[in-house]
Amino acid sequence: MRPTYLEVNLPQLKQNLENIRKHVSPAKVLVVLKANAYGHGVDGVAPFIAPFADYIGVAIVEEGIHLRKMGIATPILVMGGTLPGQLPDFFEYDLTLAASSLDLLTAAEQLAESARKRLKVHLKIDTGMERIGVREYEAEPLLEKSWACRHLDIEGIFTHFANSEATAPRAERLSGFVEAKLQLKRFQEVLSMYEKRNQPQPAIRHMANSGATLSLRESYFDMVRPGVLFYGVYPARDIEKTIEVKTALAWKSQVVYSKITLPGRGVSYGSLWQAEAPTRTVTIPCGYADGYLRRMSNQARVIINGKSYPQVGRVCMDQFMVNVGGDDVRVGDEVTMLGEGIAPEELADWAGTNEYEVMTNISARVPRIFVGAVQ
Numbered sequence: 001m002r003p004t005y006l007e008v009n010l011p012q013l014k015q016n017l018e019n020i021r022k023h024v025s026p027a028k029v030l031v032v033l034k035a036n037a038y039g040h041g042v043d044g045v046a047p048f049i050a051p052f053a054d055y056i057g058v059a060i061v062e063e064g065i066h067l068r069k070m071g072i073a074t075p076i077l078v079m080g081g082t083l084p085g086q087l088p089d090f091f092e093y094d095l096t097l098a099a100s101s102l103d104l105l106t107a108a109e110q111l112a113e114s115a116r117k118r119l120k121v122h123l124k125i126d127t128g129m130e131r132i133g134v135r136e137y138e139a140e141p142l143l144e145k146s147w148a149c150r151h152l153d154i155e156g157i158f159t160h161f162a163n164s165e166a167t168a169p170r171a172e173r174l175s176g177f178v179e180a181k182l183q184l185k186r187f188q189e190v191l192s193m194y195e196k197r198n199q200p201q202p203a204i205r206h207m208a209n210s211g212a213t214l215s216l217r218e219s220y221f222d223m224v225r226p227g228v229l230f231y232g233v234y235p236a237r238d239i240e241k242t243i244e245v246k247t248a249l250a251w252k253s254q255v256v257y258s259k260i261t262l263p264g265r266g267v268s269y270g271s272l273w274q275a276e277a278p279t280r281t282v283t284i285p286c287g288y289a290d291g292y293l294r295r296m297s298n299q300a301r302v303i304i305n306g307k308s309y310p311q312v313g314r315v316c317m318d319q320f321m322v323n324v325g326g327d328d329v330r331v332g333d334e335v336t337m338l339g340e341g342i343a344p345e346e347l348a349d350w351a352g353t354n355e356y357e358v359m360t361n362i363s364a365r366v367p368r369i370f371v372g373a374v375q
């Protein structure tokens with residue numbers, strides 16, 4: 001197998017889910033498995049975690065189809081935007097539609113009627129993201145249409161926070177918290193339309209992402225949708241850690257080349273780094289095509305034999321170099337890029353991005369090893 005690999009600790013993910021569940025109970029938990037399970041590898045994560053999830057969330061219909069073809073039987077909500085032409089797949093693979101417009105809801109009802117099949121639907125309300133969904137001030141026609149749909153099961157209604165990290169009621173985040181509360185109020189306004197019109201509310205009302213799961217209990221309703229938190233990462237640095245979770249990832253490799261680099265010999269593309277005195281540099285067979293982001297050049301650190309060393313020069317597509325100074329680091333020595341105290345947060349800082357982007361960029365070329373799959 002390739003010396004560069006990603007180790008995924010499945011029991012840790014289960015522990016994270018259990019801790020979340022304990023905190024939000026009796027609300028249900030939708031486990032977000034989009035984007036290759038936030039880079040962890042959906043083929044290993046999904047079969048392991050599905051029996052413990054009330055619902056699974058994916059972004060696009062293809063991700064839902066992939067899960068069904070794997071034999072996953074848990075209800076799956078496709079949370080992102082859907083084109084009318086993609087609707088037949090929802091029927092064929094028993095996927096739940098996020099009805100984000102009156103047109104889409106109408107098309108689904110017509111297809112259900114002509115195909116003589118039923119379809120589960122969650123109405124998507126836009127309370128302040130301006131991405132997809134019907135805004136609260138124009139929601140009434142969508143609700144009215146949903147009450148008239150005879151061939152759809154309007155199982156849920158949901159909305160999405162625009163401030164995943166800004167829900168903590170801290171002074172410096174006050175504007176984000178106020179914004180989150182405003183979104184909550186708008187969602188409650190939509191829900192109150194049901195009472196005014198004497199209609200039962202959908203059984204599964206949901207809103208909370210990771211940030212709100214940590215800090216805004218009023219937003220739980222019937223189900224929460226923690227993504228990054230399930231993977232053991234807090235959505236913001238200073239958010240209150242009301243639920244204990246830990247990352248399940250270790251990204252490792254092995255030294256593939258070891259040599260003494262002399263001063264005056266620039267290291268890697270663009271010669272961005274040079275040694276001031278003779279030093280040992282080692283080469284790691286992992287690069288930006290694996291998701292070791294090029295933006296981390298001359299910023300990142302790795303651990304070899306328990307010690308932290310700086311990455312030097314540009315990260316190449318398939319390899320990068322590390323300065324180990326006078327230490328005796330040899331070909332074959334284990335290298336840790338993530339884990340052993342290096343958190344996704346640090347990679348995010350080195351690359352000037354967030355943990356979500358770091359994790360979801362670990363590419364398909366990196367084999368995933370799932371630890372503890374037998375329960």
Ligand SMILES: *Cc1c(COP(=O)(O)O)cnc(C)c1O
Pocket residue numbers: 032034059079160164208209210211225226227228229235
């Ligand atoms: C991705 C996503 C989530 C999870 O977001 P986190 O910030 O990772 O918790 C929840 N809901 C929707 C609609 C999403 O697209």
